[in-house]
Amino acid sequence: MNEIDNIxxxxxxxxxxxxxxxxxxxxxxxxFEDAPILSAMGADHLIGNINLPALHGGVLxxxxxxxxxxxxxxxxxxxxxxxxxxxxxxxxxxxxxxxxYASASLVRQGRRVASVKAQLWQEARDRPIAIARVQFLLDRxxxxxxxxx
Amino acid sequence: MSMFLxxxxxxxxxxxxxxxxxxxxxxxPGIVVLLDGDPNIGSHDFGGxxxxxxxxxxxxxxAGWCIRDHADYREGIAMATLDLRVDFLSYAALSETLRxxxxxxxxxxxxxxxxxxxxxxxTGQLVALGQATFMMGTSPGPHASVAQKPA
Numbered sequence: 001m002n003e004i005d006n007i008x009x010x011x012x013x014x015x016x017x018x019x020x021x022x023x024x025x026x027x028x029x030x031x032f033e034d035a036p037i038l039s040a041m042g043a044d045h046l047i048g049n050i051n052l053p054a055l056h057g058g059v060l061x062x063x064x065x066x067x068x069x070x071x072x073x074x075x076x077x078x079x080x081x082x083x084x085x086x087x088x089x090x091x092x093x094x095x096x097x098x099x100x101y102a103s104a105s106l107v108r109q110g111r112r113v114a115s116v117k118a119q120l121w122q123e124a125r126d127r128p129i130a131i132a133r134v135q136f137l138l139d140r141x142x143x144x145x146x147x148x149x
Numbered sequence: 150m151s152m153f154l155x156x157x158x159x160x161x162x163x164x165x166x167x168x169x170x171x172x173x174x175x176x177x178p179g180i181v182v183l184l185d186g187d188p189n190i191g192s193h194d195f196g197g198x199x200x201x202x203x204x205x206x207x208x209x210x211x212a213g214w215c216i217r218d219h220a221d222y223r224e225g226i227a228m229a230t231l232d233l234r235v236d237f238l239s240y241a242a243l244s245e246t247l248r249x250x251x252x253x254x255x256x257x258x259x260x261x262x263x264x265x266x267x268x269x270x271x272t273g274q275l276v277a278l279g280q281a282t283f284m285m286g287t288s289p290g291p292h293a294s295v296a297q298k299p300a
Contacts, residue, residue, distance in 0.1 A: 020191045021200035045166040056163035057230045058206020084201045088234040
């Protein structure tokens with residue numbers, strides 16, 4: 001891992017450590033591509049259906065939101081945590097209680113709003129178990145991206 | 150008046166982990182799940198507010214439960230969440246308790262449609278609004294929020 005990735009990692013680690021709910025989910029930083037790749041283990045306390053068994057739908061939704069907000073933080077290191085406006089989750093496959101990966105990509109970032117796509121996968125990245133469209137309200141003072149500064 | 154099924158009262162492990170509890174005294178419409186503020190479900194380590202994710206999770210759970218509580222629901226039918234949308238209207242301090250109400254607005258053999266809201270118990274302030282769609286009769290489908298009891 002190169003030095004830039006180490007800086008990116010530390011920034012996200014700080015954010016996860018100071019967010020108790022992400023600690024409860026067991027969010028880990030897996031790798032960096034254009035956006036960070038996060039993961040969570042399929043821990044027993046994250047299960048929503050004990051007979052399948054399957055991860056709780058709310059856990060999957062939370063991981064999608066986490067990936068989206070962490071991607072924005074990674075892209076806007078100076079910005080304050082954006083406010084989540086809404087999230088729309090499509091559940092595509094059963095979330096088995098195994099290691100689950102999460103990442104997000106920026107669809108469009110303006111001065112006040114960011115539109116983000118997020119996805120979760122388990123055994124194969126091209127077989128997502130859930131996807132989401134997530135919208136954020138950005139810091140009013142507008143430290144967003146260079147194109148809109 | 151809700152006639153809670155036995156299986157309805159069984160919290161999934163994640164429901165236990167975040168402290169969801171069914172409000173059995175509620176007279177409807179739909180069902181109510183209460184969520185007490187706790188540092189573990191906070192958005193910041195300095196007090197802070199309920200994390201949006203745990204509100205989403207409780208809405209998802211309540212949505213599944215309210216279908217099982219609906220008069221037209223046939224006990225034993227498995228179901229799966231197709232989609233869930235949540236709008237976040239305001240923050241709620243962890244010193245508060247949230248009341249999450251979910252109502253099944255339509256159900257047939259194939260689909261069920263749910264509307265839900267989350268508000269602060271002490272003030273009535275609206276915190277979040279949700280809507281979810283469920284596929285009925287999956288065998289056994291993804292993401293049924295409540296475990297089915299073996300016959």
